[in-house]
Amino acid sequence: METPDILIVDDDSDLRRTLVLLLGKTYRVAEAAGGPEALRVLEDSRPRLILLDVAMPEMSGIDVLRALSERREKPRVVMLTSHTEIELAKTALDLGAVEYLTKPFDADYIRAEVARLLAPPPEMNGGRPWRVAP
Amino acid sequence: MTAAIKGLNDRLRRLPRTAHLLIGALLLLGVWRLDYSTSAQISFAIFYLIPIGYVAWFRGEPWSYFTALLSAAAWLNADIHDIAQHGGYESWEVLYMGAATRLGFFLLVTALAALVDRLRRLNDVEREASQLKSDMVALVSHEFGNALTTLRLVVTLLKESADGSEAERSEHYAVLERVIAHLSLTTANFLNLNRMSEGRYVPHLRLTRMRSVAREALTLLEPTIEDRNIAVVLDFPPKGVPVRADPDALSVVMTNLLGNAFKYTEDGGTVIVRISVEENSVLVSVEDTGIGIAPEDREKIMSREYRAGAASRVAKGYGVGLKVVRDLLKSQGSSLGVESEVGKGSRFYFRLPLWTEPMNDAPART
Numbered sequence: 101m102e103t104p105d106i107l108i109v110d111d112d113s114d115l116r117r118t119l120v121l122l123l124g125k126t127y128r129v130a131e132a133a134g135g136p137e138a139l140r141v142l143e144d145s146r147p148r149l150i151l152l153d154v155a156m157p158e159m160s161g162i163d164v165l166r167a168l169s170e171r172r173e174k175p176r177v178v179m180l181t182s183h184t185e186i187e188l189a190k191t192a193l194d195l196g197a198v199e200y201l202t203k204p205f206d207a208d209y210i211r212a213e214v215a216r217l218l219a220p221p222p223e224m225n226g227g228r229p230w231r232v233a234p
Numbered sequence: 235m236t237a238a239i240k241g242l243n244d245r246l247r248r249l250p251r252t253a254h255l256l257i258g259a260l261l262l263l264g265v266w267r268l269d270y271s272t273s274a275q276i277s278f279a280i281f282y283l284i285p286i287g288y289v290a291w292f293r294g295e296p297w298s299y300f301t302a303l304l305s306a307a308a309w310l311n312a313d314i315h316d317i318a319q320h321g322g323y324e325s326w327e328v329l330y331m332g333a334a335t336r337l338g339f340f341l342l343v344t345a346l347a348a349l350v351d352r353l354r355r356l357n358d359v360e361r362e363a364s365q366l367k368s369d370m371v372a373l374v375s376h377e378f379g380n381a382l383t384t385l386r387l388v389v390t391l392l393k394e395s396a397d398g399s400e401a402e403r404s405e406h407y408a409v410l411e412r413v414i415a416h417l418s419l420t421t422a423n424f425l426n427l428n429r430m431s432e433g434r435y436v437p438h439l440r441l442t443r444m445r446s447v448a449r450e451a452l453t454l455l456e457p458t459i460e461d462r463n464i465a466v467v468l469d470f471p472p473k474g475v476p477v478r479a480d481p482d483a484l485s486v487v488m489t490n491l492l493g494n495a496f497k498y499t500e501d502g503g504t505v506i507v508r509i510s511v512e513e514n515s516v517l518v519s520v521e522d523t524g525i526g527i528a529p530e531d532r533e534k535i536m537s538r539e540y541r542a543g544a545a546s547r548v549a550k551g552y553g554v555g556l557k558v559v560r561d562l563l564k565s566q567g568s569s570l571g572v573e574s575e576v577g578k579g580s581r582f583y584f585r586l587p588l589w590t591e592p593m594n595d596a597p598a599r600t
Binding site for chain 1: 371372375376378379380382383384386387388390391409412413
């Protein structure tokens with residue numbers, strides 16, 4: 101399978117499928133219905149971004165993040181949370197997540213955030229070659 | 235130190251109830267023996283508070299009062315023995331006055347212990363109620379957050395696919411229908427839970443047609459399994475099954491049990507709704523070929539102490555719905571049973587009394 105840009109991990113199948121359809125228009129997207137499945141997917145591929153739900157049965161988003169933090173190569177993770185899970189989201193940031201998005205969010209917002217996080221790092225000096233001081 | 239005491243307390247709490255009475259009796263016997271063998275000049279009365287306190291803490295009323303009474307009698311017995319040995323008071327009345335004073339003292343302490351115990355219980359109830367409220371807020375926030383996000387994204391997708399294929403659009407509409415059905419059920423559950431937690435729910439038991447209630451619940455949930463190729467098997471008796479129940483409550487029960495069965499069954503699985511008439515009751519069961527529930531999760535979702543918040547992390551979705559089902563069935567004198575095997579499926583069941591009175595009552599559901 102081609103390496104996906106984004107892996108979407110959420111146990112809510114409708115939300116997950118909708119996110120796949122929405123972001124799939126622009127990016128290569130893979131999906132996982134829970135923590136264990138996400139870890140399996142990550143064994144074979146290295147997506148550039150993971151959208152990870154916090155509250156999931158079996159294995160929470162925080163548990164997934166802990167499992168990932170033991171790996172040498174750490175993917176960029178964005179947590180998906182509801183308002184009452186903000187404390188957990190902060191724990192997630194401590195564990196290495198780069199951002200958290202609070203549900204409900206709309207299409208423009210998630211597209212802008214994903215574009216920002218997947219944008220190549222800005223080139224130094226506006227892409228012009230460095231002038232070396234004489 | 236406090237951890238050691240707490241550990242001992244927890245261990246003792248797990249003992250059977252009769253074991254506490256036995257320990258209380260042994261403590262009382264020990265104190266009485268010491269009292270008996272020492273002179274009346276050494277007052278032993280205060281040590282009787284050990285067995286009294288033990289029984290009050292672990293068994294509560296009325297056993298604590300009984301222990302107080304026995305302790306006063308034991309003290310009297312030890313004192314009489316002492317008088318026989320060393321000579322007595324100036325008057326016998328002093329002896330009985332002494333015993334009565336001890337009894338009063340013991341009863342006072344017992345009453346205080348009972349009061350503390352009641353306050354502690356009241357505090358637990360308050361704490362549980364406030365925990366339930368904050369769990370409810372957390373779950374509402376979670377469920378509605380997910381649903382609103384999905385609705386917003388699907389609306390965007392629909393706008394953008396104005397020129398898209400019919401199949402694509404109908405998939406979006408199916409998602410909208412599922413989310414709306416889920417939101418309706420979630421709202422009904424929360425309203426019911428709230429009414430029950432405030433003690434405002436009174437079941438209105440009347441003639442209810444079990445087959446109709448089950449069919450209506452199925453009709454409501456059908457849009458949620460469209461395109462999922464789930465086989466629904468209805469194993470109903472050929473004739474009507476009148477039961478004594480609150481039809482509205484029963485409707486919520488069936489919708490939740492079916493909703494869970496559909497939710498946790500893979501596409502292509504089977505859900506069996508069975509109604510069978512027994513001697514004086516009706517057995518209703520909802521069986522699925524879904525993911526099943528592990529024994530430790532089964533205990534959590536079925537226990538009285540189980541809280542919605544904890545469950546949202548353990549077995550989300552079974553959370554509030556099952557609590558509502560359990561409470562609604564309990565209010566009608568029934569209870570929910572479950573059998574499950576991980577990877578094979580689950581079976582939830584309950585019994586209701588068969589309607590035995592003449593059918594002149596206007597049918598609640600036709």
